[in-house]
Amino acid sequence: MLDYETLKLIWWLLIGVLLIGFAITDGMDMGVGVLLPFLGRTDDERRVIINAVGPHWDGNQVWLITAGGAIFAAWPAVYAAAFSGFYMAMLLVLFALFFRPVGFDYRSKIADPRWRNTWDWGLFVGGLVPALIFGVAFGNLLQGVPFHLDEFLRSHYQGSLLGALLPLLNPFALLAGVISLLMLALHGAMWLQVRADDPVAARARKIAVPLALAVAAAFALAGLWVAQGIDGFRVVTHPPFDAPSNPLAKTVAVERGAWLAIYQTVPVAVLAPIFGFAGILFAAGLSLLRRPGLGFVASALGMAGIIATAGLSMFPFVLPSSTDPGSSLTLWDAASSPLTLTVMFWAAVIFLPIVLSYTVWCYVRMWGKVTVAGVRASGPAAY
Template structure:
């Protein structure tokens, strides 16, 4: 209880804002190369055996990687209940499509090789492409909409109303953000395939990865320019109570051009996030060009982390701004759970996250090495 007293409410709110970012980065980095490999499957692998090599390169690890998605969803539910309520209801159809794609992925893994028919296997290969491309695109589209503001409001009884629709999410800036997401995950998936495969598959993946690296840099830069010049941001124009109650309606918010770049001007250290995004993508490009898969994979992971963290750095202290009632916007200071809840969750997280990281590290150590075509042929009863 002494630690509970030392950790003030505002400190815990910042810690959990940071932890949500860590969990999102963890999911994007670990499951990202799975999704990227799925997107590349029909293009980097041409024969049935080559495609089985790609599938088996992620087969032993993809399921464990999704732990980060479950942790992220659970953390949002417990630490930021209003964020969970607005986003999971407002983006319901979009999330349904994502979950459909993620559910189809294990089905495709399990059923693809149940029959020898080339048509049967080709259909499941395109399902794997779909299950990689769609989540990557829609997650980026969601981020693009969050940066522009989401059409929700609170009623007099704090009931949440979402006034948007699914197709309204598909605006030009959001689609651009979706393409950034797809490009960076293809970059990551190509780096993974260069590490885990050999021969024609690795070379084709390397070629596509180089293109994806360039697209990541160009599209991310374009999104940044539009965010600074054309997309209005939000700022709190009233006094901020960092330890106040979780009631978003107690503040005043205004739309302001260039608000999303204000943090970079006020706190220069936040520039580390977008810089890391560019440096990571360029490092991945260098690793792919030089055929250094470890460099490419690590740099791609850093680039993904930088791109995601730059969104949080731009928006702080906003978590989910409202485009129709800016005062209803959710911020770090007025949409969290109670002081005690955040503290208990922090203790649990401090115990179990190191266990997850240690176990994941051990699994990757055990499975280190390239997927061999000969082994796929000889162990058809065990391989995908």
């Protein structure tokens, strides 16, 4: 039987894995959507791009739903406070995601070029907006979210509903959004090199290197900004880690450089940013060498390193509060009961390997290059 402290740490790791899994799988689809209007010069070429992700995009999006459900069950306080602070941003993401199922399913039903071009730009919006907003959300987490908890542990967001979006679009958060957008576009370009035939693959190869260099430069700039211009959070006193969750039982200090403390106390954590830089740059090199399969893996590792860097820098914080640091939520004091975490843990142990095995089987069964001749043979009403 796992103890409560261990369960809290395991679920912090598992939610991180779910978010990384979402970024690697559905992020690939979003990146392809962002590149769609630019790499596809004809209707057939755009159909090639869409068919490169068409069989899997809806299954990949389940990673986002699973991550949201896991946060709701494992960290209900985080779920409640985040949906208050990021309500308008989440609605914007949701409305943008509406374009994806309709765009994939209805784009080719009518042969009118204006109809198809409209849905191509809809798929672009459905990739661009979520990719940007998810990065903006991470950028705001590093700065703290304006909420506090009352004596009954009810969260109160400091801001109006209609005015909640603009404060989120601050310079550092926008930089984080640009990093997210660029790395997903790079990931999509690597996938198109694997799955699409020329000339789409050739154009994706051409754009991969500048995208990778831009991601690396923006990631380095964000690191310098966090070190020199962002106040981090540090737990000063805390009840035992296996105690019942009570966010108000701790004291928190806000100080410059606190987000970098883990790299001194746990030096192995520096592997995360190393993987971030190395994966992205190796992806560019492998693209030039025309080894897109390995380049796609390198891109995935780079994305995992960048996301892990943000998560490790914030450890143990999950949702810091900028207006009342003592109300900040950590993995130790925002967790559900031991019974809930235990039941969820065994459900994950049993079902996650099944889901992963089925996902791999689907990719194997539907593997192969997507060509212009192939999409023409499939008929005008297909993807």
